[in-house]
Amino acid sequence: xxxxxxxxxxxxxxxxxxxxxxxxxxxxxxxxxxxxxxxxxxxxxxxxxxxxxxxxxxxxxxxxxxxxxxxxxxxxxxxxxxxxxxxxxxxxxxxxxxxxxxxxxxxxxxxxxxxxxxxxxxxxxxxxxxxxxxxxxxxxxxxxxxxxxxxxxxxxxxxxxxxxxxxxxxxxxxxxxxxxxxxxxxxxxxxxxxxxxxxxxxxxxxxxxxxxxxxxxxxxxxxxxxxxxxxxxxxxxxxxxxxxxxxxxxxxxxxxxxxxxxxxxxxxxxxxxxxxxxxxxxxxxxxxxxxxxxxxxxxxxxxxxxxxxxxxxxxxxxxxxxxxxxxxxxxxxxxxxxxxxxxxxxxxxxxxxxxxxxxxxxxxxxxxxxxxxxxxxxxxxxxxxx
Amino acid sequence: xxxxxxxxxxxxxxxxxxxxxxxxxxxxxxxxxxxxxxxxxxxxxxxxxxxxxxxxxxxxxxxxxxxxxxxxxxxxxxxxxxxxxxxxxxxxxxxxxxxxxxxxxxxxxxxxxxxxxxxxxxxxxxxxxxxxxxxxxxxxxxxxxxxxxxxxxxxxxxxxxxxxxxxxxxxxxxxxxxxxxxxxxxxxxxxxxxxxxxxxxxxxxxxxxxxxxxxxxxxxxxxxxxxxxxxxxxxxxxxxxxxxxxxxxxxxxxxxxxxxxxxxxxxxxxxxxxxxxxxxxxxxxxxxxxxxxxxxxxxxxxxxxxxxxxxxxxxxxxxxxxxxxxxxxxxxxxxxxxxxxxxxxxxxxxxxxxxxxxxxxxxxxxxxxxxxxxxxxxxxxxxxxx
Numbered sequence: 001x002x003x004x005x006x007x008x009x010x011x012x013x014x015x016x017x018x019x020x021x022x023x024x025x026x027x028x029x030x031x032x033x034x035x036x037x038x039x040x041x042x043x044x045x046x047x048x049x050x051x052x053x054x055x056x057x058x059x060x061x062x063x064x065x066x067x068x069x070x071x072x073x074x075x076x077x078x079x080x081x082x083x084x085x086x087x088x089x090x091x092x093x094x095x096x097x098x099x100x101x102x103x104x105x106x107x108x109x110x111x112x113x114x115x116x117x118x119x120x121x122x123x124x125x126x127x128x129x130x131x132x133x134x135x136x137x138x139x140x141x142x143x144x145x146x147x148x149x150x151x152x153x154x155x156x157x158x159x160x161x162x163x164x165x166x167x168x169x170x171x172x173x174x175x176x177x178x179x180x181x182x183x184x185x186x187x188x189x190x191x192x193x194x195x196x197x198x199x200x201x202x203x204x205x206x207x208x209x210x211x212x213x214x215x216x217x218x219x220x221x222x223x224x225x226x227x228x229x230x231x232x233x234x235x236x237x238x239x240x241x242x243x244x245x246x247x248x249x250x251x252x253x254x255x256x257x258x259x260x261x262x263x264x265x266x267x268x269x270x271x272x273x274x275x276x277x278x279x280x281x282x283x284x285x286x287x288x289x290x291x292x293x294x295x296x297x298x299x300x301x302x303x304x305x306x307x308x309x310x311x312x313x314x315x316x317x318x319x320x321x322x323x324x325x326x327x328x329x330x331x332x333x334x335x336x337x338x339x340x341x342x343x344x345x346x347x348x349x350x351x352x353x354x355x356x357x358x359x360x361x362x363x364x365x366x367x368x369x370x371x372x373x374x375x376x377x378x379x380x381x382x383x384x385x386x
Numbered sequence: 387x388x389x390x391x392x393x394x395x396x397x398x399x400x401x402x403x404x405x406x407x408x409x410x411x412x413x414x415x416x417x418x419x420x421x422x423x424x425x426x427x428x429x430x431x432x433x434x435x436x437x438x439x440x441x442x443x444x445x446x447x448x449x450x451x452x453x454x455x456x457x458x459x460x461x462x463x464x465x466x467x468x469x470x471x472x473x474x475x476x477x478x479x480x481x482x483x484x485x486x487x488x489x490x491x492x493x494x495x496x497x498x499x500x501x502x503x504x505x506x507x508x509x510x511x512x513x514x515x516x517x518x519x520x521x522x523x524x525x526x527x528x529x530x531x532x533x534x535x536x537x538x539x540x541x542x543x544x545x546x547x548x549x550x551x552x553x554x555x556x557x558x559x560x561x562x563x564x565x566x567x568x569x570x571x572x573x574x575x576x577x578x579x580x581x582x583x584x585x586x587x588x589x590x591x592x593x594x595x596x597x598x599x600x601x602x603x604x605x606x607x608x609x610x611x612x613x614x615x616x617x618x619x620x621x622x623x624x625x626x627x628x629x630x631x632x633x634x635x636x637x638x639x640x641x642x643x644x645x646x647x648x649x650x651x652x653x654x655x656x657x658x659x660x661x662x663x664x665x666x667x668x669x670x671x672x673x674x675x676x677x678x679x680x681x682x683x684x685x686x687x688x689x690x691x692x693x694x695x696x697x698x699x700x701x702x703x704x705x706x707x708x709x710x711x712x713x714x715x716x717x718x719x720x721x722x723x724x725x726x727x728x729x730x731x732x733x734x735x736x737x738x739x740x741x742x743x744x745x746x747x748x749x750x751x752x753x754x755x756x757x758x759x760x761x762x763x764x765x766x767x768x769x770x771x772x
Binding site: 021023050051053054056057058059060062063064066067072073074075076077078079080081082088092094095096098099100101117123124126127128129130131132135239240241242243244245246250258259262372373376377 | 407409436437439440442443444445446448449450452453458459460461462463464465466467468474478480481482484485486487503509510512513514515516517518521625626627628629630631632636644645648758759762763
């Protein structure tokens with residue numbers, strides 16, 4: 001397999017972009033990415049997106065965005081794996097390069113969730129659950145996660161307040177990220193007094209939707225002129241994906257993420273690293289409970305003890321395993337199909353040492369985990385400073 | 387790049403399946419495919435589908451179908467490129483194998499277009515056009531193709547009746563395909579008296595929608611025990627994709643398919659063949675005009691002269707370039723995201739010599755071309771008997 005490096009990143013602010021369409025956001029992220037990479041063409045464009053068809057009445061966004069970004073006639077497709085769409089697109093871009101067929105690729109994540117033409121966004125997001133066996137009973141995507149959190153609290157004896165560090169660290173870190181959706185410091189009192197969305201999940205357990213796009217440019221390491229590099233070279237050391245049942249009730253254990261564990265183990269093995277060597281972890285904190293389960297599945301703490309990492313301060317910058325270092329889904333925002341690429345862009349910012357006040361000291365190895373459905377499709381990527 | 391072979395195929399009848407859901411159709415095709423391949427597991431599942439989110443209120447079908455087909459925890463994603471989704475999934479499966487990361491993959495195409503939960507199917511299909519600059523004016527997908535056909539007839543002086551051989555050969559060939567949607571012989575009189583859908587396109591210029599699924603199982607050639615093969619080995623000799631503008635009015639020429647030409651040239655070059663060495667061509671006859679433009683773009687006839695191939699009988703079995711040998715989109719049916727995989731399955735049937743009464747004598751090299759949008763995303767694949 002060809003060794004692959006990320007040579008360019010680009011992103012938009014995540015917000016309610018009332019005057020930017022999906023294609024506008026894609027163009028902004030891709031143009032920023034091309035400029036950072038110092039390129040103006042690409043062989044292939046892999047687009048993570050979940051909702052363009054449902055909310056924007058627009059499919060075929062592969063060719064659409066290839067054209068509007070000036071990359072036509074590059075090959076281009078849309079990839080969908082619910083909230084895991086972004087990392088799924090990244091993984092396909094990696095395989096396209098490692099196959100030797102393409103020499104350059106862009107993985108783009110883009111989502112337009114506000115100011116939409118189609119059905120309401122909550123109903124659209126519920127399409128990430130099983131339509132015939134979950135959604136038809138009226139359950140929303142938040143409600144599914146609420147049932148998982150309730151069961152977890154019951155099984156392991158944690159109180160709601162003990163999850164507070166997860167949104168608190170995300171909001172704190174987002175203050176240093178100009179691209180983040182939210183810039184509001186919170187504390188345990190703010191957290192505990194937030195209104196309930198679907199008990200026990202309250203507003204501050206849940207990540208905000210938003211409009212945004214992020215892109216990365218990848219090439220084989222062998223193609224890079226090493227004498228002439230302005231930036232640190234960031235290489236892809238591990239890439240893995242696995243699936244679990246889509247319907248949560250079909251799982252043997254609803255409080256564990258089997259696919260997260262499997263994809264993390266594969267990525268560790270490829271990268272030849274153990275959890276203790278990971279300097280920062282951009283995890284999928286769509287809900288506080290998902291942050292906890294992701295940390296457990298990836299071996300940072302034993303089952304049922306995830307909240308301990310928060311209470312002990314280990315998830316903060318300087319801790320054992322800093323998470324959501326630029327705000328995470330919770331505060332950077334969660335434009336669903338774009339999120340997986342935002343995570344990769346942020347890892348690159350950290351590994352290049354260009355994360356400003358959010359910089360994790362001496363970051364050399366970073367991991368991202370992107371989760372589609374409530375643990376149904378999980379992708380794990382490990383990046384290293386080369 | 388690893389040389390890749392197709393060792394299993396599976397498909398469902400294309401029909402209005404009133405008692406089968408999208409997942410049921412997927413299971414039937416995948417189970418048939420696994421049985422044909424003599425396998426029961428796979429490393430990766432690549433699913434071509436356009437409309438599950440819009441019509442079925444179900445995204446995340448990667449993990450859903452991996453689970454329901456018994457392939458969990460295999461990695462799985464949905465790939466969308468409008469009517470080109472099937473071949474786009476096939477190409478990604480190929481790259482996953484040729485990267486060396488996966489050793490086995492299934493490319494599945496599946497579409498459920500009747501008995502749906504969501505919006506009406508014509509509106510959903512219009513999402514293959516540019517929502518902001520075409521669809522918002524009320525144009526349907528058929529109407530866009532009608533404008534292309536009108537312009538072509540005007541530029542090159544063909545009458546509507548001169549397109550008759552395209553639907554006639556498709557309907558004739560479909561009589562020998564038990565999986566086909568339509569089994570009705572037609573002639574030039576039937577064709578000319580069919581009711582107008584969007585002038586000059588009439589009912590018999592347009593392919594029927596339908597529910598269906600088709601799957602292929604691929605592995606590296608090096609992994610096959612050559613002493614122990616019951617079937618001919620079919621290898622993938624060429625795979626290419628290219629894009630054009632999504633909005634037809636943005637093209638320099640609306641009567642030529644630039645992306646079809648580019649992807650065909652790449653595929654020819656990879657396979658080291660010329661058009662005259664192609665024994666059969668499963669082309670994208672979603673509309674009669676698209677069959678004509680595809681034949682021209684792929685070099686089987688000069689620009690503006692496509693109808694000549696039909697009038698001279700060259701597109702029939704035994705002709706210079708037999709097309710739609712098992713019915714094509716026109717009569718086998720066009721379950722949009724599944725179509726590209728049906729084309730590959732049919733090529734394998736022909737190259738194995740298992741196409742029954744539809745068999746093209748001595749078929750050794752076959753080509754398939756799958757078109758998303760009105761020429762926006764075009765994928766070309768060439769298969770050979772090895």
